[in-house]
Amino acid sequence: MKAAFEIKSARTDALAVRANSADAAAADAALAKCAAQYRELNLPLILDLQALAPDAATLSALLAVFRKHRLPVAALRGEAWEQAAAAAGLAYSPAGKGAAAPIETADAGTVDEIARQVGGAAKSGGHPTVFVSEPVRTGQQVYAENADLIVTGMVSEGAELIADGNIHVYAPMRGRALAGAAGRRDARIFIQSMQAELVSVAGIYRNFEQRLPEHLHRKPVQIFLQDDRLVIAAIAA
Numbered sequence: 001m002k003a004a005f006e007i008k009s010a011r012t013d014a015l016a017v018r019a020n021s022a023d024a025a026a027a028d029a030a031l032a033k034c035a036a037q038y039r040e041l042n043l044p045l046i047l048d049l050q051a052l053a054p055d056a057a058t059l060s061a062l063l064a065v066f067r068k069h070r071l072p073v074a075a076l077r078g079e080a081w082e083q084a085a086a087a088a089g090l091a092y093s094p095a096g097k098g099a100a101a102p103i104e105t106a107d108a109g110t111v112d113e114i115a116r117q118v119g120g121a122a123k124s125g126g127h128p129t130v131f132v133s134e135p136v137r138t139g140q141q142v143y144a145e146n147a148d149l150i151v152t153g154m155v156s157e158g159a160e161l162i163a164d165g166n167i168h169v170y171a172p173m174r175g176r177a178l179a180g181a182a183g184r185r186d187a188r189i190f191i192q193s194m195q196a197e198l199v200s201v202a203g204i205y206r207n208f209e210q211r212l213p214e215h216l217h218r219k220p221v222q223i224f225l226q227d228d229r230l231v232i233a234a235i236a237a
Contacts, residue, residue: 024061
């Protein structure tokens with residue numbers, strides 16, 4: 001007779017969202033802008049509360065906001081929040097050295113601020129384009145709503161690029177790139193030096209736990225959908 005359960009090791013990516021404020025109303029407004037893109041990733045969610053002091057009422061209010069946007073929280077992160085996680089029936093995720101780094105986004109409400117700081121909206125060939133000329137660092141997220149996104153600075157691990165249109169990265173790409181976020185299946189991703197953690201087109205994604213073949217790793221590539229499959233193709237020099 002087989003046992004009721006079998007314990008097996010497994011590894012999965014997670015989406016970590018850092019709360020910079022205890023204001024539930026602000027979190028609600030911020031998530032309203034990006035919840036749909038987060039849901040498309042279909043990843044477990046970690047609520048990073050390292051910037052906040054432990055408080056049961058704050059946690060309850062924030063969890064309610066995430067549930068409202070159909071983003072159930074699986075775990076908490078933050079040194080002082082371990083007991084609160086246990087009390088709420090949630091897992092606790094310490095951010096230790098050597099741990100697999102999940103995506104850590106800036107507060108969703110800062111997307112527009114980031115875009116203003118590092119670039120601006122422009123028109124290119126009749127299509128709106130957000131142009132980013134500075135590096136996109138760990139913990140930052142840039143979202144090009146109803147537009148293409150062009151980035152000429154390096155994209156670090158733990159950074160995220162989202163565009164409803166195409167994404168072009170003319171520098172090393174070590175974070176995550178999600179094109180066609182609003183469902184555009186003809187969207188493409190162009191990367192000068194392919195080192196990404198995850199890529200996605202119209203919600204179909206692939207993460208990279210192992211290094212790509214030599215003809216793709218650190219090489220120019222384009223990424224697109226073909227028959228509901230994500231294709232990563234080298235770009236000939």
